[in-house]
Amino acid sequence: MRDVQVDAITSAVKELCMTANYDLGEDVIKAFKSFKEKEASPTGQGVLEQLIENAEIATTERAPMCQDTGYAVFFVELGQDVHITGGSLTDAINEGVRQGYQEGYLRKSIVEHPLNRKNTGDNTPAVIHLDLVPGDDLKITIAPKGGGSENMSGIKMLKPADGVEGVKDFVIQRVKEAGPNPCPPIVVGVGIGGTFEKSAMIAKKALLRNIGERHQDPEMAALEQELLKKINKLGIGPQGLGGTTTALDVFVEVYPAHIASLPVAVNINCHAARHKSVKL
Known part of the structure; x- marks a missing residue:
């Protein structure tokens, strides 16, 4: 059994929230460039060039690549030999989202009720999908969804x-x-x-x-x-x-x-x- 402190989870989630919104994956940028070469429309080529430039600016200036910084969706693989200490996994993730979206100047897009539409003010709660897997690792993946x-x-x-x-x-x-x-x-x-x-x-x-x-x-x-x-x-x-x-x-x-x-x-x-x- 391996202990993982909730503070470590919160800190990791905070960083994930910011880097996911600042740094577009190299696979996506490579695809932009590849499709730009094949794109038949000059207008389409221009748009793809702008997307490449936008991604570069976001990374360089540590700014979100899109104003919609998304619902914080998480896929968590929790090793069955991991023991979360100091609090709950859900609370630790939500606190990381709260800190990441505040410190990273990311738009808060979540409303507390789908009908009354009052904003929660910190982009929580996150949507968390949890899989229990063998081992003593804890893997957390964020996929902000606009x-x-x-x-x-x-x-x-x-x-x-x-x-x-x-x-x-x-x-x-x-x-x-x-x-x-x-x-x-x-x-x-x-x-x-x-x-x-x-x-x-x-x-x-x-x-x-x-x-x-x-x-x-x-x-x-x-x-x-x-x-x-x-x-x-x-x-x-x-x-x-x-x-x-x-x-x-x-x-x-x-x-x-x-x-x-x-x-x-x-x-x-x-x-x-x-x-x-x-x-x-």
């Missing part, structure tokens, strides 16, 4: 007879209907199987992959590439101004399903595909 892209996500309970073609049709239609709203070029997470909520969960978790990272199953990897090609033929383009770069990548995750069900969820991320991890 409202514009989250609002364009969707889920559908298909019939098993709809099969893979039904999945493709739903994914493409969801992206088409989203249009410019999620600030393309987007990253698309697709969850297939499980239950209503499980498909949504794995769709979001799929977004943690690096651009270009293919599914281990060759069939699913081929599906990802097919969907990416079809999405980029929609013509929505960078920031919705037209072009051949609507998405940077598509990530598919699957889970066993009930014999009567074929749930499919689509979680769309904007071009600011932010996620950072730390292991304690």
Whole structure:
């Protein structure tokens, strides 16, 4: 059994909140540059160049790359041999969010009730997804999620007879209907199987992959590439101004399903595909 103090968790989370919003992953910047070279629209090329410059400014000046600094969403892998001491894991994470968003001058975007809309003032509470895993490590991943892209996500309970073609049709239609709203070029997470909520969960978790990272199953990897090609033929383009770069990548995750069900969820991320991890 290994002890981990809540103060260490809070400090790590505070830093994650800031770095995730300041430092866009090298995989995303590399994708911007690659797609810029292939983009058919001069306007689209210009937008991609601006996104590259924006990412550089954010890193250099330690400023958020987007004014929507997101809902603080965490994926936590807690080793079964880890003992949290000095308080609760949830409280430690929320305190880290509170400190990080305050000290990092990050926008506070969370309301305490979805109907009365009063802002909590510190971007808490976070959304925390917890997995209990073997070992004595504690891994914390943050994926700040902006409202514009989250609002364009969707889920559908298909019939098993709809099969893979039904999945493709739903994914493409969801992206088409989203249009410019999620600030393309987007990253698309697709969850297939499980239950209503499980498909949504794995769709979001799929977004943690690096651009270009293919599914281990060759069939699913081929599906990802097919969907990416079809999405980029929609013509929505960078920031919705037209072009051949609507998405940077598509990530598919699957889970066993009930014999009567074929749930499919689509979680769309904007071009600011932010996620950072730390292991304690």
